[in-house]
Amino acid sequence: MLSLIHQLQHLLQVCFSNANLHIWIQQAKAAIPIVLSLRQSLQNRIKTREAINPSDLQTLEAHCHDWLNGIAEYGEGKPIAVHKLDALVTEWVVLYTLLHRQYSNIPFIGPVPELVKQYHSHQCMELLQQWREGRGNVPVHAMYDCCVQIVVRRLENDETLYFEQMHRVCQLIKMVTRLDCPTDSAGAERLLLLLLSENCNDPIFIAQAFDCWVNRAQDTQSLTETLEYWLEIEQHILIWQQEQKPALYPHKQGCGAALLALVQKEREKLQLWQQPCLAAVSDDKLHRLNTRLTLSELAIIMRLLQETGVLQHRVMMDYFRSWAQWVQTGTNKPIAAESLKSRYYQPEPSALRKVKDLLLEMRNKLAEW
Incomplete structure (x- = not known):
């Protein structure tokens, strides 16, 4: 030899x-x-x-x-x-x-030569492409794009990649392509759990995983239920964090720690939101904000504030409950959160016309200042 x-x-x-x-x-x-x-x-x-x-x-x-x-x-x-x-x-x-x-x-x-990275990157991309093509023309979940980005960022753009790290990415892609390509929430969940267990601490995946959980949190029916949901997610992270593998990016915070920090921050925010709500419920002398708007007009204003980013709230049912708790229309009747929700997503034509007139009036007023 x-x-x-x-x-x-x-x-x-x-x-x-x-x-x-x-x-x-x-x-x-x-x-x-x-x-x-x-x-x-x-x-x-x-x-x-x-x-x-x-x-x-x-x-x-x-x-x-x-x-x-x-x-x-x-x-x-x-x-x-x-x-x-x-x-x-x-x-x-x-x-x-x-x-x-x-x-x-x-x-x-030292680091892997460029041609070796290109060779393995090409193989991984071919595997992902075949994986996707196996599903036909069905749109795939955003989690698929996470896998593509991991290959690009790790195998193509990382100049100081060592063999063990490159091999880890290649093995990860092979494991991913053994699953069904995610075209629905169930498929995305399986892929998400695999990447979590492999400690895939790529920032793109961490953001996508957290967004998946946030979207599910929006389906909860109350603030208390939302807090319980995040507590359950936190407990799951703590369990699999004890057995997780070395991080895909050794120099970055592990996947579990990064997601745990985001979940805990979300819980703290909801707990702060819960305090005034609880105080409002127990305060019989609460002075609500009065408005001359009808319920339908109020729902349109709420939607404008949310969709233009003036107000930013992820759990929509709590958004409706908050307005129902703090605002009172001219009828002096209690506002139902479900009624607000219905008019929010299905605005009435007559209410739309009145809100347009109101916005024009506000614009004219602004010009006088």
Whole structure:
């Protein structure tokens, strides 16, 4: 095996010291049988568990590294040369991958070469594409795009990616594509749980996972039920956080810790919201805000405030309950949150016309100031 490494070293020196494209390609192709022989020798020794000198492995890995980086640099601006060497690039990538997977205990030299990242990124993207195409033209859940973005950000854009981290992403994508492609909430839930268990702490996924929970929280029927929902989510995180794997991004906060902080912040916000509501219920002398608007007109104003971002509330039923609690129309009759909700989503034409007149009146008033 050592003699093969020396032969390879000589060919590499000749190859990369030659500026003539034709000779360069010939010398590069001459290395293919050596690369294949080295790979076969490694596989045989792995099978028989024969020990190999760590320094020989480090030398071979360094040659892989130099060769792959050399192709990337030499082939820049020379697409014909790179195209002709596609087969050789593949053989080098396979040899490089075999070295790192079977001898992970050996301290190798550094980050993954660009061509290796491109090779594995292409494989992952093909897997994801086939996964999606298997569902036909059915729109997929946003969780699918999370997986695509993880490949792009980790395998294509991360300049200091080490082999263990790259291998982790590739294994994650393989696990993901064994699930059904998420086209509904149930499929998205399975994918979400898999990425949580794998400690996928990519910011895009963390934001998407939290948004999924927020959307479900909107289906709760009361503020108390919403708080109980978030408490249940928090307990689930604490349970699987005890058994989660190392983070996908080692230098960033783990998935569990990041999501736990978001959930706790959401709970604290709801608890603060709950305090004045509870005080209002117990206060018999509460002075409500009076309005000359009808219930339908009030619902339209509420929708304008929410959809233009003047007010921002995620749990819509609590939004309706708050207005029903604090506002009183000219009829002096209690406002039902369900009635507000109905008129909010199905505005009456006559109420729309009156609100348009009101907004014009407000605009004229503003011009006088």
